[in-house]
Amino acid sequence: MDVIVIGGGIVGVATAYQLRAAGHRVCVVERHATVAQGATYGHGGTVLPTPLDVWFGPTFMASRQSAKNGVISKPGFNGPARQFIKQLTELQDPEAFGRQYARLRPLIELSRDAMADMEARFALEYEQASGLLYLVRSPHEWEQTQPALDILRQYEVPHHVLTPAECAAFEHSVPTDPEFAGGILFDQERTANCPLFAKLIKQTLDNQGGVQFMFGCEVSSIRLEGQRASVELAPRPGAASRSREVDVIHGDAVVVAAGHGSLPLLERLGLRLPLHPLRLHNLVAPIAHEECAPHVAIVDAVKRIAISRMNQRLRIAGGAVLQSASQIDKPLGESLTKEALALLGQATHDWIPGAARISAALPWEGVKLLSPDGLPVIGNALHPRLFVNLGHGPAGWGVACGAGKLVAEIVSGRTPDVPADTLAAFRADRF
Numbered sequence: 430m431d432v433i434v435i436g437g438g439i440v441g442v443a444t445a446y447q448l449r450a451a452g453h454r455v456c457v458v459e460r461h462a463t464v465a466q467g468a469t470y471g472h473g474g475t476v477l478p479t480p481l482d483v484w485f486g487p488t489f490m491a492s493r494q495s496a497k498n499g500v501i502s503k504p505g506f507n508g509p510a511r512q513f514i515k516q517l518t519e520l521q522d523p524e525a526f527g528r529q530y531a532r533l534r535p536l537i538e539l540s541r542d543a544m545a546d547m548e549a550r551f552a553l554e555y556e557q558a559s560g561l562l563y564l565v566r567s568p569h570e571w572e573q574t575q576p577a578l579d580i581l582r583q584y585e586v587p588h589h590v591l592t593p594a595e596c597a598a599f600e601h602s603v604p605t606d607p608e609f610a611g612g613i614l615f616d617q618e619r620t621a622n623c624p625l626f627a628k629l630i631k632q633t634l635d636n637q638g639g640v641q642f643m644f645g646c647e648v649s650s651i652r653l654e655g656q657r658a659s660v661e662l663a664p665r666p667g668a669a670s671r672s673r674e675v676d677v678i679h680g681d682a683v684v685v686a687a688g689h690g691s692l693p694l695l696e697r698l699g700l701r702l703p704l705h706p707l708r709l710h711n712l713v714a715p716i717a718h719e720e721c722a723p724h725v726a727i728v729d730a731v732k733r734i735a736i737s738r739m740n741q742r743l744r745i746a747g748g749a750v751l752q753s754a755s756q757i758d759k760p761l762g763e764s765l766t767k768e769a770l771a772l773l774g775q776a777t778h779d780w781i782p783g784a785a786r787i788s789a790a791l792p793w794e795g796v797k798l799l800s801p802d803g804l805p806v807i808g809n810a811l812h813p814r815l816f817v818n819l820g821h822g823p824a825g826w827g828v829a830c831g832a833g834k835l836v837a838e839i840v841s842g843r844t845p846d847v848p849a850d851t852l853a854a855f856r857a858d859r860f
């Protein structure tokens with residue numbers, strides 16, 4: 430089949446790779462000049478999510494204070510945004526958390542295998558580093574973390590629960606004063622550079638052939654007619670006055686993998702998904718003192734702030750801001766941006782003092798798409814030739830490789846090798 434993939438982020442690139450591997454011809458349409466310029470650019474480095482990374486569960490927004498939960502609420506958000514948060518906080522219940530994680534788990538394992546296969550096939554080097562140490566400050570938060578530890582034990586995920594002294598002995602850059610409750614070490618999990626990975630996969634596809642990348646092209650709408658699917662392109666700046674003809678790319682199927690740009694495209698087709706765009710921040714800071722720099726990635730488990738080392742710099746990601754969806758394309762405003770970046774600076778100072786030169790850090794912000802039940806939206810939607818792959822939230826990076834495989838199987842008319850309730854839990858019509 431000729432398949433059009435809308436979006437050149439990690440999800441679009443991984444989907445194109447898997448579709449090509451399944452024997453399809455692919456055209457990736459991306460509005461930017463290259464791949465990995467959206468949320469993919471700002472990733473925090475964590476490759477695959479543990480139960481401590483998913484954006485639901487007992488520790489997620491358990492406190493109302495941003496200094497404690499790591500999430501800033503912009504004043505004045507509207508009804509749909511409030512409803513969205515209400516639904517997410519229902520998953521604080523340990524049982525609901527466990528149920529939802531169980532549905533996500535097969536996708537994580539599929540992604541692990543898919544990534545390992547891609548890595549081995551092409552000998553990819555993309556700043557991989559082993560080891561993530563999750564740290565928890567207060568005894569109360571430690572208590573709230575226990576359901577996640579139960580899940581780790583249930584699924585036999587390799588990990589070590591450490592006392593503060595053991596954390597400091599393992600990672601010399603973490604001080605035991607002020608006191609903290611403990612840590613969880615994943616010595617087999619990894620951090621890596623997501624945009625670099627996406628670019629390497631694109632290069633591989635360029636070399637192999639069969640995948641065409643169309644950059645600088647914005648899809649304005651999707652057309653679904655019988656057994657055909659096509660996309661209309663918005664006029665390029667400056668070209669509008671010359672011709673009234675609309676550029677159309679024809680195909681047999683369309684996969685929407687356009688991050689938060691997916692929502693308006695699907696809404697124009699009559700599919701309104703209750704996903705919410707969430708603004709996140711990151712800082713890339715030079716190492717200040719080598720002797721204070723961590724040798725594994727450090728994650729503030731409750732505030733969900735990840736600090737990963739990449740060569741001579743630290744990548745610090747988190748600082749989410751909840752706001753109305755209608756405001757997401759407008760600038761956030763200086764004071765909220767400062768507040769979000771301050772959370773990142775403070776977490777770095779608290780857990781690894783002296784490691785980063787925050788005053789020289791480069792700030793960045795991006796938008797990720799989160800679903801109210803914490804799970805991505807993957808599969809067929811609305812029409813036999815329309816497919817979606819979006820809403821991977823804070824865990825989109827490694828999971829994209831498995832999600833791309835799921836989509837490729839479904840497009841090819843095969844049943845993916847994951848449990849039926851996982852597939853059902855990802856469907857667009859579940860809401």
Ligand SMILES: Cc1cc2nc3c(=O)[nH]c(=O)nc-3n(C[C@H](O)[C@H](O)[C@H](O)COP(=O)(O)OP(=O)(O)OC[C@H]3O[C@@H](n4cnc5c(N)ncnc54)[C@H](O)[C@@H]3O)c2cc1C
Pocket residue numbers: 435436437438439440441458459460461464465466467468469470471472473474475476477478646647648649686687688689690691694709710711735746747794795796797819820821822823824825826827828
């Ligand atoms: C600061 C930050 C830190 C993060 N940290 C992590 C982490 O540590 N680990 C992790 O797993 N995940 C992390 N995430 C989440 C992860 O980055 C995302 O889940 C993932 O990048 C989503 O990929 P995507 O391809 O769906 O979206 P994007 O990367 O946003 O790509 C979508 C693409 O679609 C294009 N597009 C949109 N509309 C159109 C249109 N109409 N026509 C043509 N092109 C269009 C956009 O230009 C964009 O390039 C983080 C996100 C942020 C913002």
